[in-house]
Amino acid sequence: MVGAARPNTIVLLSMGYDSLSTWHQLGRPAAVYFDVGSQYSAPEIDRYQKLRISFPQLIPVQDMRWLGEQEQDDRWVPLRNLVMTVRAAALGYDDIVMSAPADWAPDKRLTFTLATSLALRVAQPGVNYRVRRPFSHWTKAKLIAATPPKLLEDYAYSCYEGTEPPCGRCAACGRATIAHLAAGREPPTALRSGLGFRELMDLRRGSANGSRLSETVRMRPGELLYVPLRGWELLRAWEAYRRR
Numbered sequence: 001m002v003g004a005a006r007p008n009t010i011v012l013l014s015m016g017y018d019s020l021s022t023w024h025q026l027g028r029p030a031a032v033y034f035d036v037g038s039q040y041s042a043p044e045i046d047r048y049q050k051l052r053i054s055f056p057q058l059i060p061v062q063d064m065r066w067l068g069e070q071e072q073d074d075r076w077v078p079l080r081n082l083v084m085t086v087r088a089a090a091l092g093y094d095d096i097v098m099s100a101p102a103d104w105a106p107d108k109r110l111t112f113t114l115a116t117s118l119a120l121r122v123a124q125p126g127v128n129y130r131v132r133r134p135f136s137h138w139t140k141a142k143l144i145a146a147t148p149p150k151l152l153e154d155y156a157y158s159c160y161e162g163t164e165p166p167c168g169r170c171a172a173c174g175r176a177t178i179a180h181l182a183a184g185r186e187p188p189t190a191l192r193s194g195l196g197f198r199e200l201m202d203l204r205r206g207s208a209n210g211s212r213l214s215e216t217v218r219m220r221p222g223e224l225l226y227v228p229l230r231g232w233e234l235l236r237a238w239e240a241y242r243r244r
């Protein structure tokens, strides 16, 4: 079973749909939120602190704003996941879980989890460190469908603009909308009626920023065709939209 947690499991929570769902699928083990001081940190921290009240296994927010200062124009922070992984290990956890069903970042790929697992084991012999992405073969829609709606409604936040409520126009909001439709769930932000198929699909690119371009640039050639949602899920989203 992919979902098994160990006694020393910790989930790196970003408070997005993927990581919250990953945490839930694993039986809600310990988790941590790293504050890199981004534009959307405040609403994420707000939700993480609320979640901590009900789940004391969540450890305090870790201040990583010093690293966030390296944020690039496309909002990518070099080495973020490496620093977070090592820090989680240094805090005493040996099973470090990342969520990455749709990730284009080089520091979330399989080679990254294998290399960091090895580096940690070399650095501290005798500890069976494991860095993993147990649901990397699941799509965002599948993760959402497998998670109680209330958990996501109350605690998930995924918007590049950092507005409260989420803007509904950026690529993160657009992907959440399509994934919710594909999962048979009500989208988290208002959705215009009268869109055509292409217009609905284009929500994934967002109208409020250029994240799509930068994501494409960071992909390797073999990954250009990679989609976070499968074709049949996009069709299911379209059918759900038309029925509204």
Ligand SMILES: [Zn+2]
Pocket (backbone or CB within 6 Å): 158, 159, 160, 161, 162, 166, 167, 168, 169, 170, 171, 172, 173
């Ligand atoms: Zn947004």
